[in-house]
Amino acid sequence: MSALPSIARQKELLSNYESIAKVVSETAKKYVQHKVNLVAVSKLKPSSDIMGLYNEGVRHFGENYVQELVTKSQELPKDIKWHFIGTLQTDKCKILAKQISNLYAVETIDSLKKCKKLNSLRKEIDGDVINVYLQINTSDEPQKSGYSIVESERSLIYESVEFLLSEECSHLNFQGLMTIGSIGESFKDENEDFTRLVNLKNELNEKYSLDLQTSMGMSNDFEDAIKKGSSSVRVGSSIFGSRPPKN
Template sequence: MALYDHGVRHFGENYVQELLEKSAALPKDIQWHFIGSLQTNKCKDLAGKVHNLFALETLDSLKKAKKLEEFRSENEFPKISIFLQINTSGEENKSGFDPVNGYAEILEVAQYIQSCSKLQLRGLMTIGSVLQSKSGEENLDFRALVALSKKLEAALGLGEALELSMGMSSDFEEAIRQGATNVRVGSDIFGSRPPRN
């Protein structure tokens, strides 16, 4: 609560169950960002039970977008800001849309979100590869996200730039240099998470 007492209101959470518990117990003016991998069967809880869910930063399918819209529409909760997760590194252990071969799908999901009453397209998110982050050079994964955002903004006719959620505790400085508007630095602030049982 020290950060809250210093005026911070935006917090991220990786796990739906923990977010449900924290959002019920902590002050209602906290703006929660869900930054973990979202399973389809958790969309109902996330959209239907967390009134102050500000953003979902890991949307990776049209099916999940439709579920979120459906369950958020069942109440008077505010819109959820959506970041599409893009797998710019191409690593198999990471979720997200393929920025090249999956562009048509990305565009379809973005257009669907634009038509929603309870979802709002806010930006794109990526997790850069560890090797890119440690290279000391420009991060090609971040560059790919910037390029995709420009292409998508033009295709959607957006009047303002999409936000870019990229960079974590180990590489946020380079991410900011390359245009990040949001960074995920929980490990630097709160320390490493203990292993889950």
């Protein structure tokens, strides 16, 4: 089991988390009719930090790097609900599917191939069903992963949705859509990236009779994301503080 943080660090983490959770709760209560899940993004932070929040009842944690997630999942309690929120490479699907028994969600699926691979590999070990989100590149930035929302490429989204809803897909649960808004949009009064994701969600809900969730909003824009209807926000630096550079 991982060591605990110092008493001072524990108090700092809890204060930060409770402050963010209060804003999340109050914003959700004011603008939407559903509970908003707060995922504490712990990438590049020690397992002791996670234990500091775990001991206060926090269970949803997000990680960006596969090997870091594997290491933490092995040394931390098995009832943690891990969210993989980093870029998903096809060759990493095997590690996620087979080595992390308590993998709660993969939020960065961006191809039918990855849907099929993650499902088949999880099926091989008859592991628990993994919740998945399709990542949508709502800002159409070439450096970002995710399905394009341009009309000519919508069929790629539909193909993945239809696989996720098929009987063949026994070990993935299609939970919703995810986006990372552009930096420029996060400073505007009206974040068009979030609006585009909600519009796509509504389209898919109607087309396939679904009730999808949305994962959008991070430390600098989660309040606006909730106002737009986000079901889940991913907050890291506002809880854990600035991160060291990745080696």
